[in-house]
Amino acid sequence: MSDDAVGVLIIGAGASGGAFAWSIADAGMSVLCLEQGPWMKQSDYPTNNLDWESRAATEFSPNPNIRNRESDYPVNGIGTPIKPLMFNAVGGSTILWAAHFPRLTPRDFRVRTDDGVADDWPIDYETLEPFFALNDQMMGVSGLAGDPAYPYHEPPLPPIPFGATGNVVARGFEKLGWHWWPSDSAIISRDYNDREACINLGPCTSGCSHGAKASTDITYWPIAERKGVELRTGCRVREITIGEDGMADGVLYYDADGVLQEQKAEIVVLASNGIGTPRLLLNSASERYPDGLANSSGLVGKNLMFHPYAQIRGVFDEPLFGRGPLGCSIWSHEFYKTDRSRGFVRGYSYEISRGLGPAGEALYGNGIGRIPWGPGHHEAWSEIYNHTAGMVGITEDLPDEANTVTLDPDLTDSNGIPAPKITYELSENSHRMLAHAEERGQEALRAAGATDTHSLHVMEQAGWHLMGTARMGSDPKTSVVNGWGRAHDVKNLFIIDGSIFVTSGGVNPTSTIQALALYVADSIKKNIGNLFD
Amino acid sequence: MVNSISPLDDMVFMAAFLDTLIPPSEGDDLPGAGTLGLAPQVVTAITSNDRIASAVSAALEVIQEQATDYAALDLDQRVAIVGSVAEDHPMLISSVIPPLYFAYYQHPTVLMGLGLPTRPPFPGGYSIDETDPDLLDLLSAKASS
Ligand SMILES: Cc1cc2nc3c(=O)[nH]c(=O)nc-3n(C[C@H](O)[C@H](O)[C@H](O)COP(=O)(O)OP(=O)(O)OC[C@H]3O[C@@H](n4cnc5c(N)ncnc54)[C@H](O)[C@@H]3O)c2cc1C
Numbered sequence: 001m002s003d004d005a006v007g008v009l010i011i012g013a014g015a016s017g018g019a020f021a022w023s024i025a026d027a028g029m030s031v032l033c034l035e036q037g038p039w040m041k042q043s044d045y046p047t048n049n050l051d052w053e054s055r056a057a058t059e060f061s062p063n064p065n066i067r068n069r070e071s072d073y074p075v076n077g078i079g080t081p082i083k084p085l086m087f088n089a090v091g092g093s094t095i096l097w098a099a100h101f102p103r104l105t106p107r108d109f110r111v112r113t114d115d116g117v118a119d120d121w122p123i124d125y126e127t128l129e130p131f132f133a134l135n136d137q138m139m140g141v142s143g144l145a146g147d148p149a150y151p152y153h154e155p156p157l158p159p160i161p162f163g164a165t166g167n168v169v170a171r172g173f174e175k176l177g178w179h180w181w182p183s184d185s186a187i188i189s190r191d192y193n194d195r196e197a198c199i200n201l202g203p204c205t206s207g208c209s210h211g212a213k214a215s216t217d218i219t220y221w222p223i224a225e226r227k228g229v230e231l232r233t234g235c236r237v238r239e240i241t242i243g244e245d246g247m248a249d250g251v252l253y254y255d256a257d258g259v260l261q262e263q264k265a266e267i268v269v270l271a272s273n274g275i276g277t278p279r280l281l282l283n284s285a286s287e288r289y290p291d292g293l294a295n296s297s298g299l300v301g302k303n304l305m306f307h308p309y310a311q312i313r314g315v316f317d318e319p320l321f322g323r324g325p326l327g328c329s330i331w332s333h334e335f336y337k338t339d340r341s342r343g344f345v346r347g348y349s350y351e352i353s354r355g356l357g358p359a360g361e362a363l364y365g366n367g368i369g370r371i372p373w374g375p376g377h378h379e380a381w382s383e384i385y386n387h388t389a390g391m392v393g394i395t396e397d398l399p400d401e402a403n404t405v406t407l408d409p410d411l412t413d414s415n416g417i418p419a420p421k422i423t424y425e426l427s428e429n430s431h432r433m434l435a436h437a438e439e440r441g442q443e444a445l446r447a448a449g450a451t452d453t454h455s456l457h458v459m460e461q462a463g464w465h466l467m468g469t470a471r472m473g474s475d476p477k478t479s480v481v482n483g484w485g486r487a488h489d490v491k492n493l494f495i496i497d498g499s500i501f502v503t504s505g506g507v508n509p510t511s512t513i514q515a516l517a518l519y520v521a522d523s524i525k526k527n528i529g530n531l532f533d
Numbered sequence: 534m535v536n537s538i539s540p541l542d543d544m545v546f547m548a549a550f551l552d553t554l555i556p557p558s559e560g561d562d563l564p565g566a567g568t569l570g571l572a573p574q575v576v577t578a579i580t581s582n583d584r585i586a587s588a589v590s591a592a593l594e595v596i597q598e599q600a601t602d603y604a605a606l607d608l609d610q611r612v613a614i615v616g617s618v619a620e621d622h623p624m625l626i627s628s629v630i631p632p633l634y635f636a637y638y639q640h641p642t643v644l645m646g647l648g649l650p651t652r653p654p655f656p657g658g659y660s661i662d663e664t665d666p667d668l669l670d671l672l673s674a675k676a677s678s
Binding site for chain 2: 166174321
């Protein structure tokens with residue numbers, strides 16, 4: 001170890017990195033986080049400007065290949081039906097996320113036991129429960145206690161108002177007798193911890209100018225820094241280095257000036273997301289670990305899961321003023337559990353989405369053939385704008401070793417580091433589930449009063465959930481990390497992001513990612529005396 | 534006579550083309566997209582991608598070949614020509630519509646004509662309908678404990 005060695009080195013300041021840093025700061029070790037992106041400014045987000053819709057689609061696009069910022073690395077997703085999305089900055093992808101905050105359900109942790117497919121997790125919901133609750137407090141979660149789809153839990157804040165859209169769709173669900181409930185949302189419905197309540201700007205997915213949406217740059221990081229954690233931005237890690245004992249001893253990284261630096265550490269923690277983490281492990285191949293670090297199982301980069309999304313929208317005669325948090329209103333778990341008579345195993349959830357802005361609705365209407373160019377354009381636009389409601393079906397993506405993150409042989413980032421390449425196909429099970437979600441979703445919107453419904457089988461720009469590429473498990477032959485995130489092969493290397501998911505569930509992952517990060521931090525603190533045994 | 538400048542640089546032609554895609558509204562509350570002066574903005578977006586620029590330019594050249602004074606035609610004639618050229622050049626419409634709709638529906642004149650606020654979402658925000666209390670009553674009957 002060199003003199004400047006730190007106790008804990010975290011790579012990535014996103015959802016998991018922020019939560020972990022805040023918690024591990026209490027362990028009495030020095031903590032450093034290296035993040036390739038910058039701090040963001042709320043005053044730079046698109047909703048500060050009249051051209052917010054076009055800025056959201058370009059410089060704030062969730063697709064790093066479209067956005068192409070200095071802090072981004074390219075991702076080769078050519079040929080994949082779903083494109084990977086992320087953001088690289090302090091706060092990570094929570095800068096752009098929609099802030100839906102469902103937890104995985106207890107049954108999601110025992111998929112093999114219940115349904116004979118995929119694998120069980122080495123931990124369960126009950127183990128994570130205190131960390132879910134702690135994380136809800138830290139992020140500021142709005143919701144309504146008592147959702148029968150979950151064990152009882154109390155979100156700290158009341159639900160986000162349903163708005164006209166939520167009210168209408170909820171009545172549709174009621175008519176059909178389906179499960180529905182107000183979403184748990186990481187958006188504050190009341191003033192909370194120095195943050196002001198949501199004022200319904202609308203497009204949460206281009207950054208929240210008001211700070212009502214939780215992103216870890218405004219929730220965890222300010223407190224973590226006050227506790228003494230050092231966060232270095234503009235620092236892109238090239239590889240994790242290995243000592244003679246085979247343990248991780250630090251990293252090599254490019255600083256903000258592009259100069260290669262070495263940083264030694266006693267513990268290295270990967271929080272770079274389900275694509276960045278396997279990329280880094282594969283880029284850390286060495287003589288001792290020729291197939292990449294922590295990869296004796298051969299599973300680093302395999303079993304990539306995205307959650308294929310079906311999109312269903314309907315046009316209503318009645319006006320539905322559609323602003324408010326884009327995605328956060330109500331959800332349904334009606335088709336969440338396996339029912340083999342449907343022709344597929346596992347299931348999906350629905351989340352209701354509100355209307356789009358004037359340009360977004362024009363583009364949507366054009367895409368479904370309702371808004372023509374030329375004569376009739378204006379009349380058609382006014383039939384659509386403020387008259388649509390929609391939902392997405394979030395389907396469980398079962399792990400498949402053929403779906404991978406590997407290193408692209410040619411493509412590199414601006415520092416010359418090999419970029420990730422995605423290989424991914426939808427399974428027959430996913431196709432069937434998507435088709436079911438399309439059909440039943442349209443039925444629900446019609447029950448709610450839609451006069452015209454449309455669906456998209458699978459959304460392409462929707463690879464926002466990155467999971468499974470360094471999975472947890474008890475057996476080193478079939479998993480990369482153990483039940484508390486420690487790499488089987490390298491005992492001072494931990495992984496805390498979505499890579500460690502064993503299965504995906506049919507809900508958004510970040511509540512569970514952060515609960516896991518807090519659980520791993522807690523486990524490290526509890527085992528500090530014999531951490532490497 | 535063959536036009537010597539690229540159609541993407543011919544702002545009179547481009548304005549007429551954009552006025553074809555979004556013509557003025559019947560009551561004239563909303564101007565046509567070309568009349569609104571959106572051509573330079575739309576052309577900048579199109580030419581930021583070489584592949585799109587060359588496909589769109591090729592299609593526009595065909596339009597110019599078919600109607601040397603395209604801008605002087607009436608709307609129905611312009612629509613007919615664009616429609617027939619677009620059949621062989623599908624990228625013409627699909628590549629122009631996104632930057633055009635963004636430019637048009639973010640323009641203060643259009644927002645005003647539509648009766649929408651001409652301000653960005655922040656800092657004013659918006660108010661939305663409260664949750665229907667009957668729905669909340671239904672939920673309290675279903676809630677688990
Ligand atoms: C548009 C969008 C909408 C979403 N909506 C939702 C939602 O509603 N609900 C939900 O649960 N989830 C949502 N997500 C997903 C959610 O944002 C992610 O699940 C979550 O942020 C993942 O956390 P993470 O810590 O694994 O990675 P991230 O938050 O992505 O953070 C990883 C960080 O690591 C950094 N990094 C990577 N490689 C390196 C390197 N080599 N050196 C230094 N730094 C590095 C990156 O810059 C980044 O900041 C959404 C995502 C997007 C893009």
